[in-house]
Amino acid sequence: MSGTKRETGFTFTIDGVEVKATAGMTIMEAADEAGVYIPRLCDHEGLRHQGSCRVCTVKAGGRSVAACTQPAAPGQSVENETPHLTKMRRDLVEMLFHEGNHLCPICEASGNCELQAMAYRLDMTEATRFPYLEPCRSLDASHPDIALDTNRCISCGRCIRASQDVDGKGVFGYVGRGIHRRVAVNGENLADTDAEATDHAISREVCPVGCIIRKRVGFAVPIGEREFDHGLIGHEIEEKRK
Amino acid sequence: MAEPRLIEISPVTRVEGHGKVTIHLDADNNVDEARLHIVEFRGFERFIRGRLMWEVPVIVQRLCGICPVSHHLAAAKAMDMIAGVDTLTPTAEKMRRLMHYGQVMQSHVLHFFHLAAPDLLFGFGAPAEKRNIFEVIKENPELGKRAILMRKYGQEIIEATAGKKIHGTGAIPGGINRNLPIERRDHFLSNIDEMIDWSRDAVKLARDYTLEHEDLVAEFGSFPSNYMSLVRESDGALDLYHGNLRALSSTGDMIFDQVPYTQYHEKIVEDVRSWSYMKFPFITELGPDAGWYRVGPLARMNTASFIDTPLAAEAHKELKAVTGGSPNNSTLANHWARMIEVLHCVEKIRELLNDPDLQGTDLVETGDRREEGIGVIEAPRGNLIHHYKVDEHDQVTYCNLIVSTTHNNEGMNRAVKDVAVKHLSGKEQITEGMLNHVEVAIRAYDPCLSCATHALGQMPLQVELFDAHGGMIDSRTQCV
Incomplete structure (x- = not known):
């Protein structure tokens, strides 16, 4: 949430559905309250908006904007689930698979992974069309209670914001530029930081993939009871409209 | 005088994995050398290094799509040891056992009905187009139906215990991640009597085949060997999930008994040969020439003192009676042994389904960390050893896997040579049916070459015929 004081309410539409909002609300915040799901990866409840993954791109007033950062406007007509936007989102997700080493069959985040769930939601039923970059990244298991497998990182930055804004620590940060930009830890390795397993940044809900791992709890939740075993990502928002 | 030849059978069909057979004939068309080559390489032992210990049971089961549960459980047992857990909760142990019995049952049924039955029903030399499961279903629809439903x-x-039919996640270090809900238990109990009846019929089918083809079974790929398996710690009974190691000679003399499987490396050594990606293990004290041994269903029938489920126990006694209680050295008797194990597994499943521990909620134990773990299990194809070392950061630093098909490597090669000598030697023309005899001998071991080379793919068999100077004269390839 931006923290901006809310004023008089107004309405706008998303794919023809009338949505209520107040001044200062983003398109995504208004959509969530109205039970309209807009796909997202870098945005997370309780963290400041970043608008970097672009999976939440919608068309507003004929322009492509990030729904998580773009303020809602009275009378605005927003396009969300159009074939064009869905394809664009699927392309983005495919590129995330192409950039990293996402081996869902052996990943402990499988079933709880937002990237995997987003791929299912966007009907990405085959391997990415883009050639895998197969980066060679080492696993940092130096910390006694936490491991970091950056082969699975999608650079969403949620851990960076959680560590800085919620934990008040700054364990994580970005290094590099362009395609080389990566999440890194503030030290030689994770053991060299003040990260703790109880940090919000380390919690399963903050890392959308299997990059940040709390040690020795992998696969403890059986298949069938994992977060996305019983519904598509976003279903809990969409259920508000039912 | 004919020119020397080399025959290549590639791929070997109706087995899991990818291999080929080469048969060298001399100038008189007599078999000079015959070998089963494993031409795949997978490298699990290497790339598991660096991964986190609780990922291991989920990663290494990808060695195989037929018996992933065996790798999953063997690795989980090794991780129990590393997690410092020597005794699981009753619910965890029984859920794992249930998973394993379901696995051995389905794998044995797959092999006997889908892979081996065409040879047994239609004959080893039957036309290739006849030798498949679809012809079995056409010829005997009831048998085909049972094969599929069993x-x-x-x-x-497996799905109820591991979460998925293939490549589940049930076993975790120190225990299991689920119990068996009552409704699932009741579903399985509603069909268990039918499964017992069908398993008894399958034992009878395999037994009748073995006894009605006494001469063939006695000579086809048969030779004396040592045998090794786990047996139950207390009394030497057949135990597919846990126990100690026992090895017998071909005449039934004990080579070693009740050896904790954590000492396997003191008892067996792996030899390497230049022409195969698969190693050749042997019993250390006997050396490579005399120390090779066989594992699997028939080996287990030979090593086990008895079976602790009543119907399988009777069937076991009948099989043992054929050789007067001595080890049975007939390769083809593996099919009978395999069906006895199906019956045993179904009886065990019934026993477990009636045990309220399966609905328990105490699923995981913890203990003091160790650096090394060894897990051994009797997989469908035989003894399976997983050995790992893990550092203080929970990362794997060492992995050694000895799978059933590797244990049987020497035995399969001898069976190939035995059948080649008996059925190909002196023949001017080698027919496809003759070559299938070689495959039948390999198939009796139900080899999984994917597991054995730690490989992905179908199981093509190739037979090559070389002259005395090493030049290839003829080659036949069978595709799946």
Whole structure:
């Protein structure tokens, strides 16, 4: 949430559905309250908006904007689930698979992974069309209670914001530029930081993939009871409209 | 005088994995050398290094799509040891056992009905187009139906215990991640009597074949060997999930007994040969020439003092009576042994389904960390050893896997040579049916070459014929 004081309410539409909002609300915040799901990866409840993954791109007033950062406007007509936007989102997700080493069959985040769930939601039923970059990244298991497998990182930055804004620590940060930009830890390795397993940044809900791992709890939740075993990502928002 | 030849059978069909057979004939068309070559390489032992210990049971089961549960459980047992857990909760141990019995049942049924039955029903030299499961179903629809439904039952047991029919996640270091809900238990109990009846019929089918083809079974790929398996710690009974190591000679003399499997490396050594990606293990004290041994269903029938489920126990006694209680050295008797194990597994499944511990909620134990773990299990194809070392950061630093098909490497090669000598030697023309005899001998071991080379793919068999100077004269390839 931006923290901006809310004023008089107004309405706008998303794919023809009338949505209520107040001044200062983003398109995504208004959509969530109205039970309209807009796909997202870098945005997370309780963290400041970043608008970097672009999976939440919608068309507003004929322009492509990030729904998580773009303020809602009275009378605005927003396009969300159009074939064009869905394809664009699927392309983005495919590129995330192409950039990293996402081996869902052996990943402990499988079933709880937002990237995997987003791929299912966007009907990405085959391997990415883009050639895998197969980066060679080492696993940092130096910390006694936490491991970091950056082969699975999608650079969403949620851990960076959680560590800085919620934990008040700054364990994580970005290094590099362009395609080389990566999440890194503030030290030689994770053991060299003040990260703790109880940090919000380390919690399963903050890392959308299997990059940040709390040690020795992998696969403890059986298949069938994992977060996305019983519904598509976003279903809990969409259920508000039912 | 004919020119020397080399025959290549590639791929070997109706087995899991990818291999080929080469048969060298001399100038008189007599078999000079015959070998089973494993031409795949997978490298699990290497790339598991660096991964986190609780990922291991989920990663290494990808060695195989037929018996992933065996790798999953063997690795989980090794991780129990590393997690410092020597005794699981009753619910965890029984859920794992249920998973394993479902696995052995479905794998044995797959092999006997889908892979081996065409040879047994239609003859080893039957036309190639006849030798498949579809012809079996056409010829005997009831048998075909049972083959499919029995396998389905075993697969559903796996799904209920591991979360998926193939490549689940049930076993975790120190225990299991689920119990068996009452409604699932009742579903399985509603069909268990039918599964018992069908398993008894399958034992009878395999037994009748073995006894009615006494001469063939006695000579086809048969030779004396040592045998090794786990047996139950207390009394030497057949135990597919846990126990100690026992090895017998071909005449039934004990080579070693009740050896904790954590000492396997003191008892067996792996030899390497330049022409195969698969190693050749042997019993250390006997050396490579005399120390090779066989594992699997027939080996287990030979090593086990008895079976602790009543119907399988009777069947076991009948099989043992054929050789007067001595080890049975007939390769083809593996099919009979395999069906006895199906019956045993179904009896065990019934026993477990009636045990309220399966609905317990105490699923995981913890203990003091160790650096090394060894897990051994009797997989469908035989003894399976997983050995790992893990550092203080929970990362794997060492992995050694000895799978059933590797244990049987020397035995399969001898069977190939035995059958080649008996059925190909002195023949001017080698027919496809003759070559299938070689495959039948390999198939009796139900080899999984994917597991054995730690490989992905179908199982093509190739036979090559070389002259005395090493030049290839003829080659026949069978595709799946």
